Amino acid sequence: MDLGIRGKVAIVTGASRGIGRACAIELAREGADVCLVARDERLLNKVAAEVRALGSRAATVSADLSTIEGCTAAVEACVAQLGAPTILVNNAGAATMGPILSLPESAIEDALQLKAWGYLRMSRLCIPHMQANxxxxxxxxAGGAGTSPSAGNMPTSLANIFVLNVTRALSDAVSKDGILVNTICPGMTNTDRARDLGMARAQREGRGVEEVVAEMGKATPAGRIAEPEEVARVATFLASDACSYVHGSSVYMDGGSRRATP
Ligand SMILES: NC(=O)c1ccc[n+]([C@@H]2O[C@H](COP(=O)([O-])OP(=O)(O)OC[C@H]3O[C@@H](n4cnc5c(N)ncnc54)[C@H](OP(=O)(O)O)[C@@H]3O)[C@@H](O)[C@H]2O)c1
Structure with a gap:
């Protein structure tokens, strides 16, 4: 299948590692030029080299996406270095886990600034370029926590439900302009974040992190956690011209863990 995105300009946020890095590489494999955004410039440069090795152009922007200034700088740098973005993968997220009864307000506020407001701000900055094209x-x-809140996951859960709502609202606003807005809700995926979450539990329970992560995977119907490349392949399809009639949808990639009917 030809995904039809050769030469298109994509912004991927949180592209320095994990799911974002995998998305950037998969988009480059399909011929898209990629603007990589995160804070760690050294890691961004490594991913940029991987993108260029695949024959695509790459730009890097070190920016804090929890601020409007960081989001604006990212989009402006993309336009200046690669051209107007017509693909946006909103991925940068970093929420703290903690009990709702004692969690500092800043933990929820920080998660919302980066992921909820960050995704909406990046979308609002990119949409005029997409409309012009x-x-x-x-x-x-997003993430499965958006629809499965618990006492220990409020920051990530609230950020993700915000993203699910914004996806639907933005989709309604721009579908007629040829812009498709969709969400992926990954389950536990093999990244630094997953290892950090596993580590916290491993320390609490006095066990090894590998053992805890493997146990989390075994608890899914699929029997394992996801690899970032698996999420990236679905993201790249949703970002492509081959995806032409999926509007405001959510794809759950959780190895079958979600209990709701599809
Ligand atoms: N892994 C999972 O199990 C899982 C499950 C469900 C949903 N998700 C979601 O998937 C997304 C990616 O997760 P991941 O596991 O790949 O995470 P990760 O390995 O921790 O990577 C997070 C990325 O976000 C960037 N980032 C963090 N804070 C930032 C900030 N203030 N400004 C700009 N960039 C920032 C990081 O780069 P810098 O630190 O260099 O800035 C990094 O590139 C997140 O939205 C997460 O909630 C993950």
Whole structure:
């Protein structure tokens, strides 16, 4: 299948590692030029080298996406270095876990500034470029916690439910402009974040992190956690021209863990 994105300009946030890095590489494999955004410049440069090795152009922007200034700088740098973005993969997220009864307000506020407001701000900055092109794709990486809140996951859960709502609202606003806005809700995925979450539990329970992560995977119907490349392949399809009639949807990639009917 030809995904039809050769030469298109994509912004991937949180592209220095994990799911974002995998998305950037998969988009480059399909011929898209990629603007990589995160804070760690050294890691961004490593991913940029991987993108260029695949024959695509790459730009890097070191920016804090929890601020409007960081989001604005990222989009402006993309336009200046690669051209107007018509693909946006919103992925940068970093929420603290902690009990709702004692969690500092800043933990929820920080998660919302980066992931909820960050995704919406990046979308609002990119959409005028997509409208001018008559074509655009926004893929929001949310997470299953958005629809399964618990006493220990409020920051990530609230950020993700915000993203799910914004996906639907933005989709309604821009579908007629040729812009498709969709969300992926990954389950536990093999990244630094997953290892950090596993580590916290491993320390609490006096066990090894590998053992805890493997146990989390075994608890899913699929029997394992996801690899970032698996999420990236679905993101790249949703970001492509081959995806032409999926609007305001959410793809759950959780190995079958979600208990709701589809
Ligand atoms: N891994 C999972 O199990 C899982 C499950 C469900 C949903 N998700 C979601 O998937 C997305 C990616 O997760 P991941 O596991 O790949 O995470 P990760 O390995 O921790 O990577 C997070 C990325 O976000 C960037 N980032 C963090 N804070 C930032 C900030 N203030 N400004 C700009 N960039 C920032 C990081 O780069 P710098 O530190 O260099 O800035 C990094 O590139 C997140 O939205 C997460 O909630 C992950």
């Amino acid at each position: 008559g074509w655009g794709r926004i893929v929001n990486i």
